[in-house]
Ligand SMILES: Nc1ncnc2c1ncn2[C@@H]1O[C@H](COP(=O)(O)OP(=O)(O)OP(=O)(O)O)[C@@H](O)[C@H]1O
């Protein structure tokens with residue numbers, strides 16, 4: 001019983017992290033058809049900004065959390081402005097490769113300005129404690145992570161339904177030109193999408209930093225790779241698909257870890273990716289492929 | 299007996315390949331005339347990369363789909379060739395725990411290479427059967443899955459692959475002259491593939507998949523052919539790598555290498571073989587210069603600071619700049635013969 | 646209100662419209678007729694900024710060249726496009742909100758949306774349904790209402806009767822008549838010559854990217870003289 005609850009919480013919190021990151025990828029992809037390889041570096045930027053503001057500014061974790069989220073949002077919007085705007089409307093390959101160039105640049109900037117070794121930033125470690133709930137012992141971080149993700153998804157849903165920008169984002173996923181014909185500024189809509197993706201990356205960054213306690217140039221790479229996988233499972237560009245894919249991936253990872261014999265632990269990654277490959281072959285467009293009536297994008 | 303007839307595009311292709319071959323030979327010649335001994339290593343690595351990038355062009359360039367799996371196939375070939383060719387006595391030391399008697403046999407270099415090509419090709423075919431059914435993003439993710447899976451296996455089965463440690467004791471079989479021949483041959487093959495019927499259909503499908511299908515192009519088949527053909531180039535690169543260095547490890551066969559080679563292809567322009575060749579040469583030369591800066595050299599009496607990450611920064615900068623200002627790379631859709639012949643016609 | 650001079654429109658390297666002149670005065674309804682592929686949609690795309698074009702386009706005396714799609718909309722150009730292009734994944738209400746997205750007066754906008762629901766009760770009943778579930782005629786009404794909620798100076802209508810049953814077509818043209826009576830300036834692209842001429846003040850006939858005939862609507866009678874031109878027999 002104890003074990004079961006712990007493992008389900010594991011799966012939920014893994015899934016929550018992937019869902020947060022995958023949502024950020026999906027919202028950008030849905031309106032720009034851009035596979036944002038540089039999303040991991042947005043997270044890493046959040047990590048470094050924690051290290052910097054944490055030593056220079058304040059030790060107050062709540063202010064620092066706001067700083068991390070704002071830093072991620074800012075860098076995502078700036079990246080769109082300086083790098084992705086020039087390739088807006090280009091084909092998938094061009095966008096993908098640009099993002100991938102941006103990712104290399106940022107990683108090496110971190111290397112150049114920071115250090116190849118981890119930079120300590122332990123301000124969020126306090127989130128991770130062992131809670132004893134009756135007979136069950138669980139990690140507080142995992143509970144926060146799951147709860148915050150659920151809250152973020154609800155907030156995003158409300159934003160997409162209630163605000164004009166939210167509606168524009170949903171509409172732009174289907175027909176960006178028609179959104180512009182309604183007078184909405186393309187640059188604002190795209191910047192809005194990047195800001196949201198940065199916001200979600202910032203939340204994920206807080207939890208990643210709480211677990212790692214240090215920032216490193218490559219720290220965003222693996223989580224984002226998994227989030228890509230989550231997007232693919234759910235159907236690239238579909239927001240519900242990203243959430244579903246994220247949680248399915250979390251469950252799959254934990255299941256593989258449980259089922260695989262101890263000696264084969266190193267292969268967990270391989271098994272998960274093999275599952276993904278199979279899902280792709282079974283359903284090339286993902287489990288929930290997005291409604292797409294008009295293919296032509298801005 | 300009728301010789302296979304070449305159409306005019308294919309004859310042009312032979313001319314272009316010959317010109318590119320001359321460029322490659324000129325580089326080698328320059329090294330033998332003026333180069334220094336330490337540059338041999340760099341030149342060899344550049345040519346191995348050239349094999350990979352030309353192979354990438356065969357699939358990515360003609361099908362216009364980004365794939366990141368090449369490092370995996372190269373690694374498979376390198377390990378197969380290395381394990382087969384290393385003398386059993388040496389393997390008793392380097393791979394003491396290898397299963398299935400892997401450390402109890404040895405093959406001739408030729409047989410080892412043939413086996414490596416065969417295994418890589420078969421894996422290419424098996425993955426290709428799935429891969430060729432997917433669409434753009436799906437294919438890219440699938441290729442990443444291949445890369446991650448193969449890398450995990452290299453790391454996990456330390457009894458066979460030694461993981462991140464070196465598998466040592468591989469005899470040195472190839473050197474620059476042989477590799478140069480391989481590179482020139484690869485250029486000819488890639489260019490002939492580009493101008494072949496299959497290559498033409500593949501390029502048509504990349505430009506307009508629906509239209510190509512309507513004209514009766516079997517998109518699945520042509521993609522599969524290109525995919526398998528490109529894995530054979532990667533196999534050659536892996537063999538050339540393993541047969542020269544004496545030791546191999548899993549680390550180079552992962553994302554960093556993938557990024558480097560893809561950047562080479564993008565800079566030159568993925569739609570042409572000439573682009574692949576020039577991109578590789580330019581980035582290799584540029585990176586050597588940047589790496590020299592990176593170590594903090596003394597310039598005009600001033601000691602520059604050590605700048606770790608500069609080469610990566612330059613690489614990323616090149617990719618972004620090329621995508622923004624020259625989305626089709628330096629060469630675009632043009633081959634070297636287009637440049638030469640245009641100049642002659644114009645003059 | 647809208648003056649177009651020597652307009653040429655390009656799709657990539659293809660030139661779809663070869664230098665046409667056209668003028669819509671305030672409160673007027675001008676019909677642009679022509680067979681398939683004549684360049685009617687291309688002309689409208691040039692006006693909205695969605696297609697590359699040369700020549701002059703002036704709205705209320707202001708040159709539109711170089712302005713982005715959204716800026717032209719903000720200056721007062723709204724379109725109910727070919728194929729209607731309602732946002733299928735948004736509800737009917739949300740589609741209308743998008744139409745009025747550039748407006749600051751939220752209260753007035755909400756009231757206006759309600760008045761559209763009264764005018765088209767079918768839309769009112771389905772206000773919280775995804776627009777993709779509406780019938781073709783309902784979607785056309787939605788597209789027209791969406792365009793008008795931006796309070797444009799000129800309304801562009803691209804084949805509003807396309808693919809609709811005769812009864813619904815009649816309905817749509819009655820709406821156009823009403824709009825005109827309220828003083829809306831309209832540029833109407835149509836293939837249904839008779840109905841379009843009946844609601845218009847002047848008519849331009851486009852064929853293969855050039856204007857072949859133009860004049861006051863009265864000169865075209867019931868449009869039967871245009872049969873050959875519009876079916877492209879001599880085109
Ligand atoms: N996006 C495009 N790319 C290339 N050519 C185009 C494009 N859009 C239109 N064309 C070409 O421009 C010409 C005019 O097309 P347009 O859509 O303006 O005609 P139309 O008068 O609106 O026809 P219809 O009554 O069928 O809507 C046609 O020959 C068409 O093939």
Ligand SMILES: [Mg+2]
Pocket residue numbers: 685686687727
């Ligand atoms: Mg039209």
